[in-house]
Amino acid sequence: MRAWQVPSVPDVPGSAPRPVVHDTASGKPVDPTGGEERAALYVCGITPYDATHLGHAATYLAFDTLGRVWRDAGLEVEYAQNTTDVDDPLLERAARDGVDWRDLAASQIDLFRRDMEALRILPPDDYVAVTDEVERVAAAVAFLQETGYAYDVPTDDSDGDDVYFDVNRPTESWTLGDESRLDRETMLALSAERGGDPDRPGKRDPLDPLLWRAARDGEPSWDTELGPGRPGWHIECSVIAGDKLGLPISVQGGGSDLVFPHHEMSAGHAAALAHQPLAHAYVHTGMIAYQGEKISKSLGNLVTVRGLLDDGADPRAIRLALLSHKYSDDWEWFDTELTSATTRLATWDAWAAGSDAGHADDAADVVARVRARVADDLDTPGAVAAVDTAIAGGTAVTPELVDLVDALLGIRLG
Incomplete structure (x- = not known):
């Protein structure tokens, strides 16, 4: 049976750690x-x-x-x-x-x-x-x-x-x-x-x-x-x-x-x-709740990807909203999740559109921090926070950083 189209994934230079x-x-972190x-x-x-x-x-x-x-x-x-x-x-x-x-x-x-x-x-x-x-x-x-x-x-x-x-x-x-x-x-x-x-x-x-x-x-x-x-x-x-x-x-x-x-x-x-x-x-x-109950077909409290897309949501914002929570945690979806993710995405897009070439050492440090976070039990909230911190701290955009966000977080900026 056919699957679906493969998105392009850029190669990011440098050495990346193996994830645990x-x-x-076992109840333990493992490779x-x-x-x-x-x-x-x-x-x-x-x-x-x-x-x-x-x-x-x-x-x-x-x-x-x-x-x-x-x-x-x-x-x-x-x-x-x-x-x-x-x-x-x-x-x-x-x-x-x-x-x-x-x-x-x-x-x-x-x-x-x-x-x-x-x-x-x-x-x-x-x-x-x-x-x-x-x-x-x-x-x-x-x-x-x-x-x-x-x-x-x-x-x-x-x-x-x-x-x-x-x-x-x-x-x-x-x-x-x-x-x-x-x-x-x-x-x-x-x-x-x-x-x-x-x-x-x-x-x-x-x-x-x-x-x-x-x-x-x-x-x-x-x-x-x-x-x-x-x-x-x-x-x-x-x-x-x-x-x-x-x-x-x-x-x-x-x-x-x-x-x-x-x-x-x-x-x-x-x-x-x-x-x-x-x-x-x-x-x-983990399980995602909505309106106080676990999202479930039997309960009829579904928030669907298609429904959000049909309402005009940017699929990148949906992805970013989900990445902002630890994969193994139970949590509850509120409508503000998408609002916050849309705002964050706009900030990231504006940063990616910047013309300043940036400093290579700064970019390399951000790349290392993001890689370290996702390698540590897929800590995507930590990786998202690392990008936020870099932008707030004035780290200028580089092609390497844009490729990193695409390669590891799956979000193509700009």
């Missing part, structure tokens, strides 16, 4: 590349049944920043992202609106592409639709059955059996709770809240996640070696990440609402399939 990021699994010259990034993509909201935008912007910082440090970056173009929320929305689920998915994926292009987000090298990977996922589930990591659960409304993953079967590199660092009571609550089915009869453990859903009347299904059906949620990312990037990858990324069960279970599946970890680090973005 906060690893949810997820382990000193290697290759960085492999997998970020969980959208389920395409509604427009790109600011929570989506902030997540993909955070990992866009990571990719930019890796490239600035001279690393080879490989990036894969999926789109879950068949899943219960998509099917429910399509049924509600009386449209074909495939048409709904295609329209929302196209909208997502346009929003990513507007925000100048670097696209993945591999943008993968789950519907293109069903055979490969089925083969992985069959392997898990053969090796004892998966088991069948009979159904009342299908001719086939559902298949579940046994979270208590030992693996060489994963034990339940390793990645999320959560207690069982919390995991049970989150499983019920986030797409799991802890009360399903016939399961060995309430936390066992679905690997394969046998075909039901009125639902899409594929004929595979498992019989007709479709993939469960977590296994798709394990299979796609391993196939496109090889395991272990450097970073598994997504919003903090994916810590459990999605990333925890994806890690377990990968360990059972490949006998090694899914990732060296699990990196998560």
Whole structure:
């Protein structure tokens, strides 16, 4: 599946540090590349049944920043992202609106592409639709059955059996709770809240996640070696990440609402399939609230990228507003966020349009400060403040500084 247009990224002279990021699994800052010259990034993509909201935008912007910082440090970056173009929320929305689920998915994926292009987000090298990977996922589930990591659960409304993953079967590199660092009571609550089915009869453990859903009347299904059906949620990312990037990858990324069960279970599946970890680090973005509640499709309090653009917002200002918050923090969006970012952008544009050639030593110092901030767990608020300080302090603009803002913050000035 095609991704979206690649924005140009200038090369900035000089030596840039390798970034460290906060690893949810260990609770510590790490260099997820382990000193290697290759960085492999997998970020969980959208389920395409509604427009790109600011929570989506902030997540993909955070990992866009990571990719930019890796490239600035001279690393080879490989990036894969999926789109879950068949899943219960998509099917429910399509049924509600009386449209074909495939048409709904295609329209929302196209909208997502346009929003990513507007925000100048670097696209993945591999943008993968789950519907293109069903055979490969089925083969992985069959392997898990053969090796004892998966088991069948009979159904009342299908001719086939559902298949579940046994979270208590030992693996060489994963034990339940390793990645999320959560207690069982919390995991049970989150499983019920986030797409799991802890009360399903016939399961060995309430936390066992679905690997394969046998075909039901009125639902899409594929004929595979498992019989007709479709993939469960977590296994798709394990299979796609391993196939496109090889395991272990450097970073598994997504919003903090994916810590459990999605990333925890994806890690377990990968360990059972490949006998090694899914990732060296699990990196998560915070939640954005609006009107006192987390931005959520279910709550209907969406602030969308498309809505802001249609109201005349400069996409650079949207990007700058999001970069002004630490990627891992929870925070609340107010309308003044965009107003402040628009004012800041005008100041930066005026500075970039200045004719003074500036002093090379001053420019080099600002470049070093900005690089240091983004390399320190993607501290984009610190990088933005460093640019503000340079402008307020009378640092004259140079082509190197303009290129730096473009290369690391993704904002083309002037």
